[in-house]
Amino acid sequence: MEYFIELFLSGLTRGSIYALIALGYTMVYGIIQLINFAHGEIYMIGAFVALIVAGVCTIYGFAGVSVLIIAAIAAVIYASAYGYTLEKIAYRPLRGAPRLSPLISAIGMSIFLQNYVLLAQTSDFLPFPRLIPDFEFMEPVAHIIGSPELVILVTTVVTMILLTLLIKKTKVGKAMRATQQDMSMARLVGINVDRIISLTFVIGSALAAIGGVLVASYIGQVNFYIGFLAGVKAFTAAVLGGIGSIPGAVLGGLVLGLTESFAAGYVSSDYEDVFAFGLLVLILILRPAGILGKARKQKV
Amino acid sequence: MADKHKLLEVKGLTMDFGGLRAVDSVSLEVHEGEIAALIGPNGAGKTTFFNCVTGIYTPTKGDILLHPKGLATRRLNGLKPNKVTEMGLARTFQNIRLFPDMTVLENVMIGRHCRTKSGIFRSIIRSRGVREEEQQIVEDSYQLLVKVGLGEFANEFSKNLPYGAQRRLEIARAMATDPFLLLLDEPAAGMNPQETAELDQLICKISEEDRIAILLIEHDMKLVMNISNPIYVMEYGKKIAEGSPQEIKDNPKVIEAYLGEETDA
Amino acid sequence: MLKEFRQSLLVSIWFVFLTFPLMVVRVNTTESIVEWRWMSLVWVAVASFFLSYLWRYMLARQQAKKKVEEEGVQQLSKAQLLLEDMTFRYKAMGVLLAFSLVFPWIFDTYQSTIMISALIYVVLGLGLNISVGLAGLLDLGYVAFFAVGAYSYALINHHFDFGFWACLPVGGVLGCLFGVILGFPILRLRGDYLAIVTLGFGMIIKVVLENWNEFSFGPSGIANIDRPGLFGIDMNIDGSTTYIYYIMVAMVVFTILITMRLRNSRIGRAWIALREDEIACVAMGIDMARTKLSAYALGAFWAGMVGVLFAAKTTFINPASFTFMESAIILSIVVLGGMGSILGVILGAFILILLPEYLRAFSEYRMLAFGAAMVLMMIFRPQGIISNIRQKYEYKGLKEEADNG
Numbered sequence: 001m002e003y004f005i006e007l008f009l010s011g012l013t014r015g016s017i018y019a020l021i022a023l024g025y026t027m028v029y030g031i032i033q034l035i036n037f038a039h040g041e042i043y044m045i046g047a048f049v050a051l052i053v054a055g056v057c058t059i060y061g062f063a064g065v066s067v068l069i070i071a072a073i074a075a076v077i078y079a080s081a082y083g084y085t086l087e088k089i090a091y092r093p094l095r096g097a098p099r100l101s102p103l104i105s106a107i108g109m110s111i112f113l114q115n116y117v118l119l120a121q122t123s124d125f126l127p128f129p130r131l132i133p134d135f136e137f138m139e140p141v142a143h144i145i146g147s148p149e150l151v152i153l154v155t156t157v158v159t160m161i162l163l164t165l166l167i168k169k170t171k172v173g174k175a176m177r178a179t180q181q182d183m184s185m186a187r188l189v190g191i192n193v194d195r196i197i198s199l200t201f202v203i204g205s206a207l208a209a210i211g212g213v214l215v216a217s218y219i220g221q222v223n224f225y226i227g228f229l230a231g232v233k234a235f236t237a238a239v240l241g242g243i244g245s246i247p248g249a250v251l252g253g254l255v256l257g258l259t260e261s262f263a264a265g266y267v268s269s270d271y272e273d274v275f276a277f278g279l280l281v282l283i284l285i286l287r288p289a290g291i292l293g294k295a296r297k298q299k300v
Numbered sequence: 301m302a303d304k305h306k307l308l309e310v311k312g313l314t315m316d317f318g319g320l321r322a323v324d325s326v327s328l329e330v331h332e333g334e335i336a337a338l339i340g341p342n343g344a345g346k347t348t349f350f351n352c353v354t355g356i357y358t359p360t361k362g363d364i365l366l367h368p369k370g371l372a373t374r375r376l377n378g379l380k381p382n383k384v385t386e387m388g389l390a391r392t393f394q395n396i397r398l399f400p401d402m403t404v405l406e407n408v409m410i411g412r413h414c415r416t417k418s419g420i421f422r423s424i425i426r427s428r429g430v431r432e433e434e435q436q437i438v439e440d441s442y443q444l445l446v447k448v449g450l451g452e453f454a455n456e457f458s459k460n461l462p463y464g465a466q467r468r469l470e471i472a473r474a475m476a477t478d479p480f481l482l483l484l485d486e487p488a489a490g491m492n493p494q495e496t497a498e499l500d501q502l503i504c505k506i507s508e509e510d511r512i513a514i515l516l517i518e519h520d521m522k523l524v525m526n527i528s529n530p531i532y533v534m535e536y537g538k539k540i541a542e543g544s545p546q547e548i549k550d551n552p553k554v555i556e557a558y559l560g561e562e563t564d565a
Numbered sequence: 566m567l568k569e570f571r572q573s574l575l576v577s578i579w580f581v582f583l584t585f586p587l588m589v590v591r592v593n594t595t596e597s598i599v600e601w602r603w604m605s606l607v608w609v610a611v612a613s614f615f616l617s618y619l620w621r622y623m624l625a626r627q628q629a630k631k632k633v634e635e636e637g638v639q640q641l642s643k644a645q646l647l648l649e650d651m652t653f654r655y656k657a658m659g660v661l662l663a664f665s666l667v668f669p670w671i672f673d674t675y676q677s678t679i680m681i682s683a684l685i686y687v688v689l690g691l692g693l694n695i696s697v698g699l700a701g702l703l704d705l706g707y708v709a710f711f712a713v714g715a716y717s718y719a720l721i722n723h724h725f726d727f728g729f730w731a732c733l734p735v736g737g738v739l740g741c742l743f744g745v746i747l748g749f750p751i752l753r754l755r756g757d758y759l760a761i762v763t764l765g766f767g768m769i770i771k772v773v774l775e776n777w778n779e780f781s782f783g784p785s786g787i788a789n790i791d792r793p794g795l796f797g798i799d800m801n802i803d804g805s806t807t808y809i810y811y812i813m814v815a816m817v818v819f820t821i822l823i824t825m826r827l828r829n830s831r832i833g834r835a836w837i838a839l840r841e842d843e844i845a846c847v848a849m850g851i852d853m854a855r856t857k858l859s860a861y862a863l864g865a866f867w868a869g870m871v872g873v874l875f876a877a878k879t880t881f882i883n884p885a886s887f888t889f890m891e892s893a894i895i896l897s898i899v900v901l902g903g904m905g906s907i908l909g910v911i912l913g914a915f916i917l918i919l920l921p922e923y924l925r926a927f928s929e930y931r932m933l934a935f936g937a938a939m940v941l942m943m944i945f946r947p948q949g950i951i952s953n954i955r956q957k958y959e960y961k962g963l964k965e966e967a968d969n970g
Contacts, residue, residue, distance in 0.1 A: 035757045048587060055592030059599055074586070081583055093624060093944045099756055100703055101943045104900055107705070108939025111893055115933040120587045120605075127594055228889070232768075235761060270776040277765035284758055285750045354848060385850035393848075399841035402834075405958055410838045414850030416831055420859060423830035424823050434831070442960040455957050477850050 005144055007265040008258065013149045013218070015257020016156035020211035021234035022241070022249040023163065024083075024204025030180045030244035031200050032095075037106035038086055039208060040231015041113035044224065046079035046209025047216040048117060051128050058129060068131035068217070075209040082113075083205025084198055092194070110228070117224040125223045128216040148218045159210060160250060163203070167246065176200060180244070229273070236280040242290025251291060255279075304331040306367055307481050307513050308353070308389070313362035315348050322348040324537040325362065328515075330481060332369070335507050335514045337524040340534035341557055346517045347394055349534070350485055354391045355381035368480065386414050390479035392470040394486045394517070400459035404450060404469055407458050408441035411476025444472045448502060464495040468502065475506065482506065484516040488523050496520070500527055521558070525549070533557065573617045580613035581606055623945055648908065648954055665814050669807045677810045679922050681878060684813040685871055686914040690898040691820050691907065692867025697896065698904035699828060700860035701840030703760040705892055706767025709747075710740040710865040712774065712887040714872020719787040719882050720780075729793035729877045733870060740869015744862035752857045767892055774884040786883025790876050809878050816874065817911075820867060824907060827863065829956055836860050837905070890932070897935045901942055903949020912950055 021043050028036045054071040062070070090109045094102040132148045167173035178186040179196045187193045215230070216222050233256065241252025256276060263275040283290065308330040315323040323345040330336045338346050352359040355376065364376040368388055376384055385391075390411075399407050416437060418430045445451050448468040453461060458469060467487055474482055487503070488496045504527055506512055518524045524531060525545045533541040533548060535557045541548060548554055588609060591600040647653055669677045689711065696702045714736035721727045721735065751762045774781045781787075792805050793812060800808060827833045835856045838846045847853050876882050894917065902913025921931040942949065 033757075035761065045587070052586045052590050052592055055594045056590060056599055058594070059592065059597045078583075078586065085579070085583060090940050090944075093627075097943070097947065100701065101947055103703065103757055103760060104896070105940045105943040107893065107896070108936045108943070110936070111932055112936030112940065115930075115936060117587060119929065119933060120584070121591060129594060232761070232764060236765075239758070239761070271772065273772050274769050277769050280765055281750065281762055284754055284762060288754065288758070356844065356848070380852075381844075381847040382850045382852050385848060390850075391848055393845065397842050397845035397848075399838050399845065401841055401953070402837060403956070405960075406834060406837075406956065410834055410846070410849050410851070413831060413835055418831045420827070420830075420832055420863070423832055424826055426826055426830075430830070437831070438958045438960050454960070473849065 002144065003265070007261045009145050009149060011258035011261030012254065013152050013257070014261060015237075015254035016153055017211045017215050017230075017253070018234050018237040018256050019250045019253025020156055020159065020207050020214075021230060022237040022253050023246065024208045025235050025238040026241075026243055026246060026249040027176075027200050027204050029238070031176070031183070031197055032091070032102075033099075034091060034102050035106065035235065036086075036091075036201075036204075037103065037231070038090070038109040038113055039204065040227035040229075040234065041110050041117075042079050042083050042086070042205045042227070043208035043212045043230055043234075044222075044227030045082050045113065045117065045212075046075040046205075047128075047212035047222045047226065048121065048224075049078040050075040050209075050213040050216060051126055051222050054129050054131060065131075065133065067129075068213075071131065072210065072213045075213050076206045079205040079209030079212070080202040083201040083208075086113075087198060087201040092197075110231075114224050114228065121224065123224065125221045128220050128222050130220065131217045148214075152214045152218060155210065155214060159207065163207070163246070166203075172196075172199065233276055236276055239280060239290055240283050242292040245290070245292045248290055248292035255291070304333060305369060306331050307369075308515070309363075309365040309367065310349075310353065311363045311365070313349065313352055313364065314360045315345075315352050315357060316360045322537055323352065323359075326532075326534065326537075326539045328532050328539070328542075330513050330515050332513055333507070333511070334530070335503065335516070335528040337528035337531045338515065338517050338534060339519070339521065339524055339531060340540075342519070344534040345537040346534055347485060350391065350483055350517060353384075354389065354483065355379050355384040366481075382414065385477050385479075388478065388480040389483065390474035390477045390481075391483040392467070392474050392485055392487060394489060396463075396466050396470060398458045398466055398469060398473070400457065402458060403455050404445065404458050404461065405438070405441055405454040407469055408444050408472050408476045409437050411444075411473045412437045412440060415476075415478050441472075441476060444475055445469075447475075447505075448472045449498075464491050464499075467491065467499070471502070471506075475510070475512070479512060481513045481515065484514060486517050486519055488518065488520050496523055499523070503527060569618070569621070572621075573614050576617035577610050577614040581610050584609045627945055648951065662818070669810050674803045674806050677806050679919065681806070681810050681813050683915055683918040683922075684810075684817050685875055685878075686895065686898060686918045687817050687911050688813075688820050688867055688871040689895045690902065690910040690914045691824050692864045692871070693895050694864075694899050694905065694907070694910045695824060695827070695836070695867075696860045696864035697899050698906070698910070699833060699840065700836040700857060701756065702857060702861060703756060703763075704861070704864065705760050705764035705889070705896065706770070707763075707864070707868060707895055708887045708889070708891040709767045709770040710743055710868035711872040711875070711891070712770055712884075713740050713743050713865075714869035715876040715882050715886070716774065716781060716787075716872075717869070718873040718876045719790050722791050722876075723787055728791060729873065733873050736873035737866045737870035740872065741862045741866040743869070744865030745858060748858050748861040752854050752861075764889065764892075767887075767889060771884050771887055774887070781884070784884060786881060786885075788881045790880045790882070792880060793874075793877050809874070813874065816871065821907060821911070828905075828907070832856070832859060840905075894935065897939050900939055901949060903951045903953060905953040906949060906951050908954070909949045909951035916950075 021039065024039045024042070025036060028034060028039070050071040053074040054067050057067045057070055086109060090105045091102050094105055132151050135147045135150070138145070138147050138150060167176060175186070175191045175196050176199070178189070178191055179193055183193055234253070237252035237256045238249050239252070240255055241248030241250065256279065259279055260272050260276055264272045306329055310326065310328045312325040312327055313323055314321065314325050326349060328338070338349065340346055348357065351357045353364055353376065358378045366374045366376055366387055366389065368374070374387060399410065402410070416433055418433055422430050442451065442454060445454055448471055450465055450469055450472065453465065458466065461469060471484065471487065484503070488499055491499060500523060503514060503516070507514055516528065529544050530542055531545055531548045532539060533551070533554050540553045540557060541551045543551070585606065588605040589602050591602065592598070593600070668680060689707070693704065693707050696704050717736050717739045718729070718732040721732050747766050751759055754762060775784050793809060795808060835846070835851045838849070838851065839853065839856055843853065898913040898917050899910055901917065902911070903909025917935065921928045
């Protein structure tokens with residue numbers, strides 16, 4: 001039973017990270033129907049910036065939670081800046097181009113950013129400092145759930161609540177929903193669609209960066225290639241939940257995380273990725289709109 | 301009218317999108333040699349009706365029956381669009397859907413696809429049969445282009461054609477599938493009066509020379525009144541009238557539907 | 566003028582900010598050393614300043630070109646016109662073929678080896694071109710079929726000692742079969758979903774090859790695969806390389822011939838129509854599932870076949886040769902060369918494989934450049950280096966026109 005709970009919690013932790021990254025995919029897809037292939041790289045860049053900032057801070061004498069907070073803020077700022085620039089360079093000139101063009105551009109951008117970090121930094125795995133402290137109150141349950149897991153779960157839940165509030169309650173959120181429904185109509189009623197799209201990329205990238213910092217301090221290492229697999233998995237989560245739907249991304253992330261965790265725990269950890277992709281293929285065949293997604297009729 | 305062979309019979313066709321009923325139990329018949337028309341204000345559900353008949357949507361309720369001459373009756377509900385086309389029912393699109401990066405001739409040649417049969421292997425060795433079939437496709441397609449008046453543009457890319465010509469190319473492409481019933485979705489949309497007049501003649505010519513029955517959707521009342529009989533009128537998903545042009549003209553419901561729209565505009 | 570300058574300056578500052586942590590700082594946490602590389606900041610500043618000028622100029626030019634095209638005027642460059650001239654094409658092909666035949670006698674074995682790998686990518690590119698370029702099905706796991714071919718030869722050779730020639734068609738057919746099996750469930754998916762699922766398949770195959778030790782010998786791979794035999798004659802490495810080179814040239818010619826015929830056939834037209842507009846395509850009576858499946862499977866066929874040759878050439882294979890990066894390289898060959906254009910894909914393969922090979926100093930920038938090139942190509946030249954040559958047909962009416970005029 002304890003093993004089951006352990007797997008469940010690790011699945012939940014993993015799933016909430018997928019959910020954080022998946023939100024970026026889902027929001028972008030909801031608005032411009034593009035799989036932002038380079039989103040995983042934004043997550044990776046977030047983790048890298050956090051690593052660098054944390055490293056510099058530690059060397060210059062800072063310590064403890066303050067380093068974590070500074071690093072996280074830097075990561076969020078930089079990831080958002082990269083996300084914004086990415087959209088401006090690689091996707092905006094391709095509005096209205098055939099469907100495959102922005103997708104290929106996104107794949108190109110993903111390869112470019114991976115190799116940019118590889119060349120600017122290193123191809124080795126870099127150790128990421130343990131920034132999340134062990135809380136004393138966690139001691140009694142430490143053998144089942146560690147402090148980093150708790151921090152990840154709490155951060156994810158808080159982020160989700162903030163995001164939901166942003167989208168449901170604010171004026172910007174309303175504009176985002178309008179743009180998602182009908183871009184040209186939104187433009188007609190005076191919404192600056194370009195700015196909303198940029199904002200979507202910025203928010204998605206910020207969420208990915210939070211995920212990046214959390215994962216890096218949880219797993220303890222960072223490499224230029226981590227974004228690729230995480231990106232593909234998070235996209236799987238987004239599709240699983242129903243792409244375009246924000247609660248769907250969260251649900252999909254959790255389902256994927258749990259599936260992987262249980263499959264690795266009870267079947268074989270070698271084939272973890274196979275389960276994830278198997279799930280994706282199954283869902284796309286059986287229910288292409290995802291768990292929470294609505295089937296959209298194509299207009300003729 | 302009763303002695304003419306009935307080709308298409310739609311009974312109580314209903315199409316729901318979520319909670320929205322786009323087409324509400326519409327019935328309609330097209331007989332041999334007819335140019336029937338389906339008219340109605342914007343958003344009346346005409347194109348949805350077309351999409352149901354041609355297999356792009358599967359209707360929620362109702363029957364779509366096709367009675368090909370000399371063959372058994374077939375129910376079209378839920379059939380794939382390509383099967384519907386194979387059975388002899390071809391269509392054009394309201395918002396032109398040509399293959400932009402193919403030449404005008406190639407666009408028409410695509411229409412011949414379901415009437416020809418060269419397979420992969422024989423195409424690779426390019427047997428004599430394949431070469432002959434290929435040449436036949438080219439000649440047939442070219443003849444169709446000449447018929448719609450686009451012969452000289454055969455080797456141009458279709459995206460470079462003027463708007464009116466693109467509409468006529470769509471008709472040629474649909475005819476290449478050898479239909480006995482042709483569905484035209486707003487063929488005159490965006491055309492100037494002269495182009496519309498030419499289109500009138502073309503539609504009549506197709507009806508007479510090729511013995512193809514036609515069902516057309518139109519917004520433009522003038523075109524419809526000149527050439528088609530019978531006329532069906534739809535509004536808000538429902539059929540509100542049917543009959544000869546004269547009957548339609550005098551029908552108070554139709555007048556109301558169209559006048560109501562005009563004050564909106 | 567001043568506005569332009571200010572804009573470029575802003576872009577420059579923005580990129581300095583953007584690249585600052587990654588390009589300037591390098592931390593070594595184990596030894597607590599921070600390395601500051603201020604010079605790279607200067608490079609970024611200068612480069613982004615000038616590139617932003619170029620970027621704006623190119624965008625403006627693109628806009629102008631679009632406007633001209635909308636007015637219906639079609640511009641064909643001189644090179645494009647030359648390529649549409651059949652007699653020139655035959656002559657050029659003859660010269661190229663002659664050159665490729667004498668190539669191993671002019672250059673040494675090393676050059677032949679490089680040329681063989683370039684030719685392998687030509688075939689891979691042409692195969693992928695069928696599904697991506699012609700039918701518009703974006704396949705990000707194409708390398709999986711390459712792996713199927715390579716492993717089928719390696720395993721059959723290892724267990725049953727069958728030779729290269731017996732396995733060559735087997736590899737192709739198995740690739741094709743895998744294409745059908747994988748293609749079947751995913752045909753209903755829309756373009757971008759299809760891309761992700763194929764990516765997933767590519768990864769699944771690699772994970773399986775890495776972990777299913779009893780079947781594939783795991784990450785250590787399979788060694789001592791037989792080279793192609795020639796009536797049992799013993800050959801040294803040089804002779805064998807030359808022999809493989811000629812097999813490869815023959816294979817490329819074969820591939821070109823067949824893909825050309827397919828493209829200009831009834832099936833090929835259906836593929837292109839499918840790429841252009843799916844709904845119109847099915848409304849014209851084309852069976853979408855069958856057409857997609859045939860494109861997917863025929864593309865896989867070439868990967869399977871050339872996979873056999875790859876295994877025979879390297880005599881050693883392991884899962885590391887079949888990563889997503891390979892799929893990405895093959896895709897960039899197709900994209901850069903020109904989707905759907907056979908000549909373009911061939912040229913793309915040579916440029917992308919030979920250039921990094923001869924510019925060794927820059928070879929670490931290879932993937933960086935590929936990525937950037939994919940983005941830039943999509944924005945500024947989506948048709949690729951050489952756009953598709955349109956097929957002209959002869960019909961009776963044409964002759965009459967010519968006679969009259």
